[in-house]
Amino acid sequence: MFAKLHRTSLSLSLGLLLAGSSAGAMAANAVPAVDTGAAPANQMVHVTLVLKLRNQAALENFIKQTVTPGNPNYQQFLTTSQFAAQYGATDDAIARVQSVLKQQGISSEVLPSHLAIRTSGSLSQYNRLFQTSVHNYVSRENGHSFHKPTSSPQIPSAIADVVDVASGLSNELTYRPHHISSSAFTSLGTQLPKTHALASSTGGSNGNPTATGVPGEYTVGDVANFYDINPLYKHGVVGKGSTVAIVTLSNFYPADAETYWSDIGLATKPNRITQVHVDGGGAIDGGSGETSIDVEQSGGIAPFANILVYDAPNAGNGYVDAFAQAVSDNIADSISTSWGLPEIFNFAALNVAGASNTDTSDAGDLRAFHAIFLEAAAQGQSLFAASGDSGAYDTVRDLGAGTAPGDYTAPLTVDSPASDPFITAAGGTTTPYSYAFGTGPTESISQESVWGWDYIQNYFNTYIGPNVINLFSVGGGGGVSVYWHKPFYQDFTSGVRRSEPKQSLVYNDPSAGPTTLLQLPSHFSGRNVPDVALNADPETGYIYVSTYDGGLNAGEGGTSFVAPQLNGITALLRQSTGHRIGLWNPQIYAIQNFFGYGRFSAFNSVRAGDNWFYYGAPHYNPGAGIGSLDVTNLDVFLRSGF
Template sequence: MLFHYKRKLVTASLTLILAGATVSTAMAANPGQATEKGASSANAPITASVVLRVHNPEALENFARDVSSPGTSNFRQFLTTEQFAAKFGASNEEISRVTRFLQRNGIQVNEVASNHLLIKASGTAAQFNAAFAIGLRDYVRNGRVYHRPDHNPSYPAELADVVTHVSGLSNESFRTPKNHRSLSQPDFSATSNFVRSATASTGGSPKVTFGTPLTVFDVANIYDINPLYAAGINGAGSTVGIVTLADFNPSDAYAYWTMIGLPVKSNRILDIPVDGGGQLSADAGSDETTLDVEQSGGLAPQANIRVYEAPNTDSAFIDAFNQAISDNVVDSISTSWGQPEVFLFPTLFDGNIDNRGEFAAFHQLFLEAAVQGISLFAASGDSGAYDTNRDGAPFPFFSKVLTVDHPAADPAITSSGGTTLPYSHIFRGATVPFVVPTEEVWGWHGLQDYLNTKAGRNVDLFSAGGGGGVSIVFQEPFYQFFTHGIRKTEPNQNWVDIADGNIELLKLPANFHGRNQPDVSLNADPEVGYFVYTTLPGEGSIQAGGTSFVAPQLNGITALLKQADHRRIGFWNPQIYLLQNAVGYGGSFSPFHDITHGDNWFYSGIAGYDDGAGIGTLDVANLALWLNAF
């Protein structure tokens, strides 16, 4: 995957830039690379989504800012999907132009999205090859067969000013769920383990008991949600949305709520398959979808839940967001799936194919959500400051490099980070306890050192921790301009294939003023993690953590805030950064707790904003008061 500078990827008005990244021309054969099987069969069925450009992109950026920023004349003057389509979507003439082109090449048009941003189409490999001057080829990686083009598609002159991206020409995806299991699972034999009460101190550092999994009751206690429940705020009249890449059993969520003794609204879950829906298995990530529903629906027990579940491909992920946002029924959406943003650059993964048009495709959808008042949340990742490094080793066999996760890196979504709650525990083989004295940035750096020196475990936990850092794609957004602690990209960040002779694959830009993430955090450490119930084979009751829990928790919290405020909250970031700058921390009315300890293997918790925990954690009752005052 070599860079092609001849083609401009995205418009400047969408604030997506390349920031000077360069890549070598050397290709590497390594354990993570795919095996080519040859040209795709001419009759192979192909489904794709033609993503259309928004009109007036600069005006869309400005309106998304104003509608989300307190004090502007447009604040919370949200649009309907139809109003968005008329103001910013492709025109009927442009849609007809694309439709005629596809049909002329024998490709069937299946659906035109109501927001006028996407056309779903299907045909054969031969038809797509001819239409976009490509050659689709089949590959196998890790036992999965997929197809991708042999070079970038070409758009004829009639489409050049209309089409942003054609997703589906490649159906491979590197997106993974963002959850981790605890190192030592607790005993689930006693029902009392499922119902527990944690106590938050005045300093915002809750007291928890190690070995007893947390439930949504604990989240409510720790982050001061109970005053809303006491006032009758339970999510009634709100609808939460979940975008996911795996199927699940809705009965598992109802069973979880029953097991912890939480009354919920009946028949509240609507499962909406997109592009055929996702797979149902632990390997496919169904436990992720399950916990998303259990957590969001548990914190907002009377809210409705719409689950948009799609296959794990790039095009299906776009399609699922497109449907959830253009349906415009949900008040908030969370996703706990993502991939390192550098994976969308042309690197060794996809030969010479440039996937960066996906940045624009997602970003304009997220802007649509903002102007329609839909709050968006994405897990920041569970690989600390090194998003390409996973499961104790570089992924796959690459150098350690500071990277962030997408879509959380997009400036039009709220990136949901992770902390560790205070606990003390003597792990097996040790004689002294491992102590976390106060809520801190989640990163297993200190735990690894403890296990190796005190327990003789010789473990490698790098780089498990809350995702965070600086984007090399997205510029620093307006809401971070006046926030103390915002950083630039670090120097000497070169992505190197260490398995095949230290071949440099990507040189990341230094000193780039990029979007910083996460934005806000909650507990995500699996060692003080959450009870998850699922009937998936080999699963059952588990304790897990990860920023996968934080995104749906913020989703459920938004349902409560919407009910309390009698209107949609909209895009969080301009509002919470304004509050952080104006109100700060401490006192009885601050909506935030500052996280000043711990690290995610590179970024440490400091006073104010940091790339470990963002603004910090929440006092939800206080946040509700401030949002209501806007």
């Protein structure tokens, strides 16, 4: 077991919280980057063509049937070849696309799902194919170098009926890992002593033997205690026969996961990690700790499940390719990711020269992810994505927020790919604990609450001084999509919201004054996120091991812990039920809508706290979704066909 770490200081430096967008470079229409001229014509790049689905309405209906008890297609999931035959592009259509590519000298590889074609060629070849010109740019904000087309790429008319999205011509946007630390407020110039006292009896010797019972030093054993997983373990349900996959954008050291499991005293299946390096794989870099977290958490919750790690470069089409590979391989029963960026960063208003600031059409990869997620659902693969760590204002971690020249406003926004209706969005809570900072008194959170650090902000303002530090808007991501319409499974869900009015992304240009970059739709009946939530507050957070991050780390949190935990939970449910679980969302909303909360419920209502805008409630709320889990009860519902 790890020695106790006894943390004595809180949270995140302001520089880390509100630094510019090194992990989510803003589109050029926000702060115009410096055009340094045409990119070299002979530069080789990779572009993925995502193909249009056949019979998409029938596909979506089939997916509903696979997760509807009593339907003849209940749990009748497709193989990859069956998906290709029924819903992928036809052989003739693919041949036509490959012929056009060959005429330009571009090589191609078709995924077995017939959903995408990976291509490779020079920029001059792609410039001709898409009737555009790719230039190099340097960001005025942070010096980030990238290339992208100077005009919107045009799909050739000969294949426009087949090709939906061309992903990878731009490598401007990069994704952010959704974990966050609790370390020291360096901007205060001093450390703030803190004491912890556990306000519940679920840790250490009272439950799972691998638990610590110490907030900020929790393990997967504490997760088992919090969310009633231990009865499954006692019945031998440990993930045997299941495979989980991680889609990530950084490479990692697999030995870190083995060290974590070994040091908390967790017995695991040996030699169970397989790495799949997509497009050359991700780098060992600042995101490596994220990959370690994902593997340690998913594999720790399901200690005898196999683990596939699909890592790709954090640029261009890397993220799309990693997901497409994981789904097309169709080995994993469940897949999670802990990376994302604001949904609005995909909109034409922020990406297409001359686009109206009200244009919320997709000029990014929203449609590409959606097609891949539909395939996963048809194949019975459960998908999970972290909903973000910037509360109800998802752009703040990427862009900051303020009113001074060079600042952006902070509209209510959600994270992608978590906002897609065919993935389960993982939100965050704060579990009960007591705390004190500096010379202030001890205060407590007495019930599981929506995670938002305004409770710490209020404490600081009261006992340390107003506006000494700004924590806005750290918390569990949640809100209303303004791209994806409300899905069928939220139609009868109490608490689902529409988008708020008067939400705009405005840049306070130092020379031109306030410039409205995007006006978001008001009262849009959109998909609400998250769907479910588990403990994610770094103050009640976790330990993890990452060689890149210096070994053992404590006081870590973020919704990036929740997504892989749900992944591991799914592996347990897969073993217990004897079949893949499929898309969670229609099933969990149906269970909650019919059976509500109570002693035998699969869900715990999260009635307290907020994520800076949306408050906990005794029903669905865009802070914690339908609540946190009682995994043993959820297992009973799924095994009974509810």
